[in-house]
């Protein structure tokens with residue numbers, strides 16, 4: 439992709455500020471990783487239903503192809519499935535190249551792909567390769583996607599990145615050490631990216647989806663018997679609002695589907711380190727306060 443150079447800048451097609459998602463997003467292009475099931479699939483459906491062309495990535499090509507075809511059929515939107523492991527540098531480069539060649543550009547990148555610890559264990563009991571694979575799926579994956587897609591956004595002075603966060607981004611669970619490390623690291627990546635993007639029209643966000651009923655949560659003993667699932671539409675609604683530019687004031691910060699009220703978020707301008715990861719002082723006399 440880099441050899442061919444970026445496509446010529448195109449006029450902004452989204453109208454940020456409108457609450458009519460379909461109007462705001464029609465004609466935009468989304469790239470969603472981990473698109474074949476769970477939250478990724480809900481995002482593909484929801485964004486396509488709002489008029490976006492949607493490209494999806496996942497490792498398993500058959501399930502991905504079927505998902506993208508079903509969504510295209512149901513919504514009439516343009517979809518594209520590209521099988522790739524987000525931790526594979528060359529695969530990510532060629533996948534993004536294909537997306538740009540076929541859909542023209544990426545307006546919204548959603549770093550959603552990732553793994554969870556295979557069992558609830560203290561970190562010293564986890565197989566080192568498995569532990570690292572979980573961390574890598576979120577961090578190397580998010581990093582490779584960003585380093586491939588963001589330069590094109592910067593050239594167009596427009597684009598938004600959403601990194602899927604979690605309650606474990608801000609508080610570790612001892613039995614999910616790899617996932618906790620991964621999700622906190624991804625938040626740091628969003629913050630570092632946001633700082634580096636200052637002065638450009640490109641923005642990055644952390645979105646925690648709540649607790650959505652997916653293959654991932656079904657595999658986690660801690661959610662056995664849980665029923666108070668976050669409706670996936672809440673995640674879609676929040677990310678669609680980000681794509682439409684309604685939440686730009688929250689760039690570099692953490693939002694939570696199912697807990698945050700969209701209208702309220704639109705009315706608030708966060709300041710300082712609100713909704714960012716920081717060390718909490720033990721009191722006013724803490725020298726690090």
Ligand SMILES: NC(=O)c1ccc[n+]([C@@H]2O[C@H](COP(=O)([O-])OP(=O)(O)OC[C@H]3O[C@@H](n4cnc5c(N)ncnc54)[C@H](OP(=O)(O)O)[C@@H]3O)[C@@H](O)[C@H]2O)c1
Pocket residue numbers: 471472473474475476477478495496497498499501522523524525549550551552553575579602603604605646647648649650651652653654655
């Ligand atoms: N569900 C929740 O309540 C919840 C809560 C907090 C945060 N999250 C976050 O939300 C995101 C989606 O979660 P989910 O519950 O929908 O997960 P899921 O049901 O396990 O789906 C994961 C998706 O990612 C793909 N994937 C996994 N590893 C990949 C890799 N290395 N390269 C490319 N694709 C990969 C999978 O397809 P293949 O296996 O075919 O690659 C699948 O499409 C994750 O980042 C998760 O941490 C979820």
